[in-house]
Structure formats: structure tokens, C-alpha cells
Amino acid sequence: GAGVSQTPSNKVTEKGKYVELRCDPISGHTALYWYRQSLGQGPEFLIYFQGTGAADDSGLPNDRFFAVRPEGSVSTLKIQRTERGDSAVYLCASSQSSASTDTQYFGPGTRLTVL
Amino acid sequence: AQKVTQAQTEISVVEKEDVTLDCVYETRDTTYYLFWYKQPPSGELVFLIRRNSFDEQNEISGRYSWNFQKSTSSFNFTITASQVVDSAVYFCALSQNFGNEKLTFGTGTRLTIIP
Numbered sequence: 001g002a003g004v005s006q007t008p009s010n011k012v013t014e015k016g017k018y019v020e021l022r023c024d025p026i027s028g029h030t031a032l033y034w035y036r037q038s039l040g041q042g043p044e045f046l047i048y049f050q051g052t053g054a055a056d057d058s059g060l061p062n063d064r065f066f067a068v069r070p071e072g073s074v075s076t077l078k079i080q081r082t083e084r085g086d087s088a089v090y091l092c093a094s095s096q097s098s099a100s101t102d103t104q105y106f107g108p109g110t111r112l113t114v115l
Numbered sequence: 116a117q118k119v120t121q122a123q124t125e126i127s128v129v130e131k132e133d134v135t136l137d138c139v140y141e142t143r144d145t146t147y148y149l150f151w152y153k154q155p156p157s158g159e160l161v162f163l164i165r166r167n168s169f170d171e172q173n174e175i176s177g178r179y180s181w182n183f184q185k186s187t188s189s190f191n192f193t194i195t196a197s198q199v200v201d202s203a204v205y206f207c208a209l210s211q212n213f214g215n216e217k218l219t220f221g222t223g224t225r226l227t228i229i230p
Contacts, residue, residue: 025190031216033217033218035218039225040222041219041222041223042119042206042208042220042222042223043157043160043206043218043220045218045219048217056217057116059217091160093160096127101228102216103165103224104162104216104218106152106159106162107159108157108158108159109158109159113171115135
């Protein structure tokens with residue numbers, strides 16, 4: 001079946017602009033995670049959804065970052081007033097549930113470049 | 116707080132050699148999960164293995180094997196008879212067991228197999 005998909009694959013924007021990054025999880029997966037990967041680093045957790053609600057947003061760096069998952073499937077990560085330091089690859093993952101026995105499957109990521 | 120350390124930043128070996136990637140973790144949880152992911156040049160994280168903290172049996176899957184030692188908080192990964200297709204960045208990761216499987220990743224080891 002189809003894996004996790006993310007759009008766009010690349011996004012170039014100017015400092016101060018607003019961006020939206022989209023994630024389509026694997027069909028039927030109730031848990032969805034966003035991570036951010038800076039160059040040469042491992043992915044860092046941002047936010048996790050169980051269904052429609054954000055169960056843990058402790059990784060969001062500040063209030064410029066926000067994510068939604070209104071129907072419990074597709075999720076959008078929104079970044080306001082982008083800064084150059086926001087440049088990174090944003091990864092989405094989904095798992096069948098939030099149970100610790102479930103594996104997270106990752107999408108290809110969106111590479112965000114803020115000029 | 117949880118932490119994963121992958122001290123080897125880069126490793127190069129000649130094809131057909133065996134190679135071991137080290138992973139050391141820190142956690143205060145008694146129940147936790149350990150993972151290895153592969154990130155090839157295409158960028159998508161590929162799940163390799165998950166082990167829980169109660170299962171210290173070593174595991175072998177084809178040319179891959181994993182050595183989990185709770186006494187030293189290590190979860191090392193060995194590739195035998197390496198192949199060029201094994202070239203990638205490999206990440207070790209750790210999660211809690213509280214119904215939220217957010218992953219804490221190490222910084223990764225870039226493995227290059229020289230033909």
C-alpha cells in the first residue's frame with residue numbers, strides 16, 4: 001500500500017513569510033508525528049497527534065509553529081514569520097496507534113529553505 | 116531526560132568487510148524501546164528493527180545483527196559482508212512506554228561502503 005506522503009518535497013521561501021507543509025499518513029494510522037531534521041543531525045520531535053488532537057506538542061520550538069489534523073488523517077504543519085533558522089527537512093511519520101509496540105513509518109520529508 | 120549517543124560520525128569500509136555501528140543510550144525508564152533506522156541518499160528513513168527493554172536476545176536478520184546489552188546501555192548494529200547498497204546514514208533511536216512513542220534520535224553514523 002501507499003506509504004506516508006509529504007508535499008511539497010521542496011519549499012523555498014523568504015524570511016518573514018508563512019508556509020504550510022502537508023502530510024498524508026498511511027491509511028488507517030491514527031497516530032501522526034512531525035519531526036525536524038537539521039543538516040548533519042538526527043530528527044527532533046516536534047508534535048504528535050492521536051486522532052484529531054495534539055497529544056504532545058512539547059517539541060514545537062515557539063509559537064510561530066502550529067500543526068493541525070482536523071479530520072484525523074491529513075496533517076498540516078504551519079510556520080509563521082519564517083526565519084533562516086527554520087531551514088531544515090521536516091519529516092512526518094505515522095503509526096497504527098500510539099502504542100509503544102507500533103512502528104513509526106516516515107515520509108520522504110519536505111526540505112524547507114528560508115532565504 | 117532521554118539521550119542517544121552515536122559516537123561514530125563517519126565510517127568507511129571496503130565492500131565485503133563487516134562493520135559495527137555503536138549506539139549508547141540513557142533513560143530513567145525501566146520500560147523502553149530501541150530502534151535502528153536507515154536513511155539512504157534519497158532521504159527517507161527506513162525502519163530496520165525495534166527491541167523492547169525486556170528482550171536482550173540478540174537478533175539476526177540476513178546480513179544484519181543487533182547486540183542489545185542493558186548492562187552497558189548499548190544497542191549495537193553489525194552488518195556482515197557489507198555491500199555498496201548499505202551506504203547510508205544510520206540512526207539509533209529510543210522511545211518511552213507511556214503511550215506516546217515519540218522517538219529520541221542519535222546524531223547518526225554515515226556509513227560508506229567502498230567498492
